[in-house]
């Protein structure tokens with residue numbers, strides 16, 4: 453009897469898991485279609501040619517005044533309209549809110565259009581000196597909004613591990629950064645270890661930071677009281693295909709940002 457109950461349990465759990473995966477598969481198909489429509493209907497000039505090709509020295513580049521003021525203001529407004537950030541808390545490592553790709557596809561098509569734009573990926577490709585494309589729709593970190601808005605929100609030292617066959621890069625575009633640190637910025641400061649030294653990478657609004665996160669170790673220091681820092685985070689890759697073990701490892705990593713549901717996405 454016990455054995456039969458155990459077997460039934462395994463079958464039911466396996467079935468539920470399979471159904472959840474099938475449901476996700478359909479959802480991703482819909483999201484891919486939605487992205488295709490967004491790509492066709494939004495075609496904004498980002499004015500990136502004026503930056504030339506900045507040096508990707510030490511696997512990191514910082515480009516101040518990245519977008520023309522009008523383009524940045526619209527992007528900022530669209531991101532600020534999104535609320536209800538999902539909070540995450542992994543003791544001692546990461547504390548802050550994250551709005552995942554899925555929610556952005558649903559609710560912020562203009563932000564998705566910006567990430568998917570040929571001009572943006574072309575700019576990243578020229579800096580990196582290899583062709584990159586957006587990472588897939590089932591990777592919730594492909595495009596996300598990181599919200600630091602409670603005292604002590606931070607991220608400890610880490611690499612952005614590469615779960616793809618190709619090289620993987622992270623681009624951060626600060627949308628809001630306000631507080632009582634120098635220049636009216638928040639105390640949540642991005643530090644990168646370059647040549648064995650911790651270097652502060654100033655993240656003023658509209659300053660792009662593009663880096664190879666699997667090579668450059670980095671952290672974000674704790675936010676002060678009453679401060680706010682909102683970052684648009686985008687990832688791209690020279691070959692966005694993943695091997696099975698890479699796909700599984702990425703889902704475990706994502707639980708830090710999106711909770712255990714990341715495991716069956």
Ligand SMILES: O=C(O)CCC(=O)C(=O)O
Pocket residue numbers: 598607612624642655670671672683685
């Ligand atoms: O907020 C930042 O500046 C960096 C965030 C980061 O490193 C991450 O989410 O992996």
Ligand SMILES: [Fe+2]
Pocket residue numbers: 610611612665670
């Ligand atoms: Fe990171």
